[in-house]
Amino acid sequence: MSTTKEREEEKVSSENVDEGNKCEVNVKGKGAAVVVMDTPERNKNQIATPISKFEESPFSNFLNNLSPIKPVKSAHFPQSLNTLSFASIPSVFTSPHVSSIRESRFLRRHLLSDPSKPEFASDNSVKVDTDEGMLDAVNNSNKPKESFGSEISVVEASHECSKLAVELARSLNYECSDSPSTLPTGGIRGKSLSDFAGSSVTYVPLVQDIFGKGLLRREVNMDGTNEIDPTKEPSGCEWENMICDATDILIFDSPGDPEAFTKATGPNFRSFGFVSNEMQNMQDFSQVSTSEGGGDGSESEKPSTQPGDETQVKEYSETQNMKPDSSLTNDGMGVGQSEKTDNEMVSTLYRGMRRRCLVFEMVGPRRKHLDEGSGSSSVQETDGNLACNEKQVLPPKTVNESSRCILPGIGLHLNALAASSKDGKVVKHEANNASGKQLLIASGSAVSLHPIVTGQESLNKSLAETPGEGAIVPFENSVPLMEDVCRVPGYVNNEELNQTSPKKKRRRLEPGEGESCKRCNCKKSKCLKLYCECFAAGVYCVEPCACQDCFNKPIHEDTVLATRKQIESRNPLAFAPKVIRSNDSLSETGDDSSKTPASARHKRGCNCKKSGCLKKYCECYQGGVGCSINCRCEGCKNAFGRKDGSIFIGTDGDAEEEETDAFEKSIVDRTSHKNIVQSDVEQNPDSAPPATPLAFRRPPMQLPFSLKNKPPRSSFLSIGSSSGIFASQGVGRPSFFQPQPKFEKPFQSIQEDEIPEILQGTNTSPISGIKTSSPNRKRVSPPHCNFANSPGRRSSRKLILQSIPSFPSLTPNP
DNA sequence: GAGTTTGAAACT
């Protein structure tokens, strides 16, 4: 009892001290991702509501904890989880810089977490979860403590966690002699942040989600640990190292360990699953396994497991799968100590057994559990994602849901993104409208997402490394960047967001914002021509599509790929994003001041004659970009910028107003993007803001091909500021949103990669020169093809024209 | 929901 009081006191004190931090942390957690992603302003706005909610909830929770009264968590939780997951993701994804930020966060979190786990504070990893979890934990802590009855159990749990971490490390081959008890997860994050922005990133979200659920559980345990654990303070450094290593291993191993990852085509998915599993395991361990005993146990376990790293990993994953289920079903917290004790004994005994046995089945079951049993957000999210993915793409390839999600490749990714975005919006809207948008935007905008990007990159790399993925879906591969970007964010979002039925989400998305998930209504093209938006976007047709005789499905992958190649052979940029965001780059040209269209440009330019570039018929307008020199439009009144170069100049008041609005929005986005991407942009004026991971994925081969061979009509001039634009548009005008979607995909994923590559490769400068010289000029000489080689600019991300790369990548060049 | 308009994509 005294312990409980102490805990409370600690928490309280920590809260008092850290309240500010908490708030910030929460904000960051949620908003961080968002903020990073796009315009801070939006994020702030959007986030604000959520944050406030969170804050309140945590506060209330803490207060409750302090007070004898124990409030029930309930509603806040899910949101917090979602938000957390998002936030966490970005943070994780964020580049090293981000990591630094994170560290700060961690610190804060630690403070927060400290209350529950002063000792663990050293472990950054745990903290994040704790933040969310804190609340829950706080609420739960009281219960759990009571239920636990003995602190020992808690301690054991913590040990188990450490064990889990250790196991992970083992699997990785890393032996962390000193694994801080619980932190493994945290450690992972930390690592991901610093080291593996990309890979880690992907994991992180899951982790967070898991934490969201599991943390609560964990925290409960943690609380107990805190009291007891003081003895165990792990060295943060060591722990982090271990985690990092583990994460690395996990990530990298993932490909290697097909089993562990299961069949999931998408590395992301795998990673997620893996992480989630770990997390769950951790939780489970904390909850279940106590018997093995303290930190020592963890180490002891390590040695045992170490024998085969891979095997261990698999086992680990298996165990994760197993555990998660059990844990999920039990909810960790729900299970009484008695159960735990029983389970613990058993669990400890069978751990190894389970792990190994579970191995492959893990994913599927787990998810099911999640879906079925745990109402927890994480589960839902995963489900939602899966569902979405399944619908969209997957079908054939992936057996597992998870695999489905991932596998679909482009289609999936894009769809997922779209769906996710929509879902995110929808779902979040429930909780927080703003947050939802942010998420979406974030997902959408590769730029802002650095973290995401990084994550994607890592993912991409992993994918590239992993034979399965690439081999499986060429088409998917080609999609890469876009998809990746989308995937990650979207995916995450979906998971998080898709608490409800994925289908619903998709549908919602489609109709409303729907762009992310493009729907087509093709009747004669069989969805194998660019007429088909889905096909053009590099996505497989999904349920929402009303197409007839559709061949744009995973089943017909070969056909799709072949067709793609054909089209690409004709026009290498055919699948490149139509709109390229140069926003940043444009700014260089002076566009920025103008806000005008320069920020982003349509690759080819439009050819409107009757619409005045004021309707969606106009691709430029649809893409939320101004018309450029490349445009051959007549009577251009594009609100985003006229081809005259007068960007906005809206001769018409309306147009001007619109433009201004759009600009402002775009500017905001840009600014955000710029902030993030600036370096890149600066380096590459043309470059799209986001440093997408695409580059990794992109098979330079493809692009060079297409580009060199045939520069499409237009040059890449267009800007890739899409994210910004979209975001802005999305916020500001619905109409834009719609248009954006199309571009978005390309934007985010593709543009950056493509452009940069192109630019780089094509030293021919034409593009760059053109862009720089005249922002509006869309038609830069296409030929920049060299992009592949251009070393100079590459140094920077040179996102430049992702458009090209993305697609090329998609094409099964290999 | 059906029909029209529009402009891109595809074809010649």
Next chain:
DNA sequence: CAGTTTCAAACTC
């Protein structure tokens, strides 16, 4: 490269 046709989205009613 230019012109025409095809196509599907966007738009209107």
